[in-house]
Amino acid sequence: MxxxxxxxxxxxxxxxxxxxxxxxxxxxxxxxxxxxxxxxxxxxxxxxxxxxxxxxxxxxxxxxxxxxxxxxxxxxxxxxxxxxxxxxxxxxxxxxxMTKSFTGVALTHLAEQGALAFHEPLGAFLDGFPSDVAAVTLHQLATHTAGAGRSALTTQRPPGEAEWGSEEEVWQGMLAYLRTLPLRFTPGTAFGYGNDGYFLLGAVVAAVSGLSYYDYVxxxxxxxxxxxxxxxxxxxxxxxxxxxxxxxxxxxxxxxxxxxxxxxxxxxxxxxxxxxxxxxxxxxxxxxxxxxxxxxxxxxxxxxxxxxxxxxxxxxxxxxxxxxxxxxxxxxxxxxxxxxxxxxxxxxxxxxxxxxxxxxxxxxxxxxxxxxxxxxxxxxxxxxxxxxxxxxxxxx
Known part of the structure; x- marks a missing residue:
């Protein structure tokens, strides 16, 4: 009952x-x-x-x-x-x-148009990174096998992040911070889930398209x-x-x-x-x-x-x-x-x-x-x- x-x-x-x-x-x-x-x-x-x-x-x-x-x-x-x-x-x-799914589609849309290729290195699109980070490929970034950026479980934060109050401040602040980070492991040797690799892919979308990442998506x-x-x-x-x-x-x-x-x-x-x-x-x-x-x-x-x-x-x-x-x-x-x-x-x-x-x-x-x-x-x-x-x- x-x-x-x-x-x-x-x-x-x-x-x-x-x-x-x-x-x-x-x-x-x-x-x-x-x-x-x-x-x-x-x-x-x-x-x-x-x-x-x-x-x-x-x-x-x-x-x-x-x-x-x-x-x-x-x-x-x-x-x-x-x-x-x-x-x-x-x-x-x-x-x-789940936002990464949108970024994956945006990146692949550019690949379909011939504007980029997944085997190409990050340094072909963005400058200012250490040589070993610049050498990681878009494929490695997209599959979390690049070793670039922080682990998803990190508590490490960019200086001044809490004060960022515009889209431009967020974008420039994150890119400046990511340029200071070393690789966590040799690219292609491990899976290291994180968010920073997808931020870099979003920056590639912007650099290739000439639009902001947000507008392209x-x-x-x-x-x-x-x-x-x-x-x-x-x-x-x-x-x-x-x-x-x-x-x-x-x-x-x-x-x-x-x-x-x-x-x-x-x-x-x-x-x-x-x-x-x-x-x-x-x-x-x-x-x-x-x-x-x-x-x-x-x-x-x-x-x-x-x-x-x-x-x-x-x-x-x-x-x-x-x-x-x-x-x-x-x-x-x-x-x-x-x-x-x-x-x-x-x-x-x-x-x-x-x-x-x-x-x-x-x-x-x-x-x-x-x-x-x-x-x-x-x-x-x-x-x-x-x-x-x-x-x-x-x-x-």
Whole structure:
């Protein structure tokens, strides 16, 4: 009886907080939904997310789509607790490291045009670096095998970073600082995940294109993909906006603290783009249907190039991961999953695209509580559904 009451309470929660829930024109055959019920509103995934939200373990949006068409879109929690503004599928959430996917596409777009090549050294585009740093290749920077810059876990910060108050100050200050850093290891001999390598790649995008990194990504990634709720917001913009989620960091005592006032002035090529769940689906759909790059270069940017060991990045049992250009390619049995995750104080994000079966799962949270259980369950359900792919609709 207690289980029945629990399920009823969760269903009531879904009714109260089911913002923008849809089955998106699901095709039917013989009166039955062709899509698996576990991935639809009221199904196993929806109920599981609602349980976590009810326990204050999730705040944000989960979106599941098949062939670009949403079949489940559910939002929970508040984007701004002080103002009482709820999260929706159009709320911009700090993607954290998933921002690297945009940078990877921008860099590959320039390669597709012949404006650069991945084997070329950093020094061919940017000057002022020590000779060994200048010799690292764009490929090594994009796969985190260059050894340039700081580790992602470092507490080391550039002098005066807290006072930077403009896009120009951030850009020039970071580049000046990165020119002072030695290599951490011999390029090509190890995997060392970090953010600085992607900042350097963003600087290459700017140097080659003649545009700022931000403008290049806006014009050649965001615009052609149809992203309308995606931007590199400045800290003042985040504080003033109503459609942007504040990141809430969990303190040791369990309290959640709004981190928006202490955000960097603006995000970077490695982290800090704000994007909505619907926009992230549009980005994934545009990329994998060749709306951003040609078919060959889509495989270039998304395909795994460096095998990740458990020490590099722990993977779920039975899954193997490979780092590409701002994307992680996961092989799980017969399934290929492409995407990226992100995390930090007050944010936890993940994008999974199943290119061969047409599924996409977006999980965006403005809490730093782990979303791994949600991601793992969604993968399990999608891969199970793919085993019954003969019953799935082919349109959309």
């Amino acid at each position: 207690q289980t029945v009451h629990r399920r009823r309470s969760i269903l009531a929660l879904l009714g109260a907080t089911g913002l923008a829930t849809t089955t998106g024109g699901i095709a039917r055959a013989g009166g039955r939904d062709r899509l698996p019920r576990d991935l639809l509103p009221g199904g196993r995934l929806d109920l599981f997310v609602a349980e976590r939200a009810a326990a204050d373990q999730f705040s944000g949006t989960v979106l599941v789509a098949h062939r670009g068409r949403p079949v489940l879109t559910r939002s929970h929690g508040l984007a701004d607790k002080a103002a009482g503004i709820p999260n929706t599928a159009d709320t911009g959430v700090d993607l954290a490291s 806006r014009q050649h990634v965001f615009a052609p993909a149809g992203l309308t709720h995606t931007e590199f917001h400045t800290r003042p913009q985040v504080l003033a906006a109503t459609g942007v989620a504040h990141p809430y960091a969990t303190q040791p005592n369990g309290e959640r603290v709004d981190m928006a006032p202490s955000l960097p002035y603006i995000g970077a090529p490695s982290h800090g783009a704000f994007c909505s769940a619907r926009d992230l689906l549009r980005f994934a759909h545009a990329l994998h249907t060749n709306g951003l790059l040609g078919p060959a270069y889509t495989r270039v940017v998304t395909g795994g190039k460096h095998a990740l060991s458990p020490a590099d990045r722990p993977a779920p049992a039975g899954q193997r991961e490979f780092y590409g250009y701002g994307h992680v390619e996961t092989v799980a049995g017969e399934h290929r999953i492409v995407g990226h995750s992100g995390g930090g104080p007050g944010r936890a994000t993940n994008l999974d695209v199943f290119p061969e079966t047409g599924w996409t799962v977006v999980v965006l949270s403005n809490y730093d509580t782990t979303i791994r259980p949600i991601v793992d369950l969604a993968r399990q359900l999608v891969m199970s559904a793919a085993g019954r792919s003969a019953t799935l609709p082919v349109g959309g």
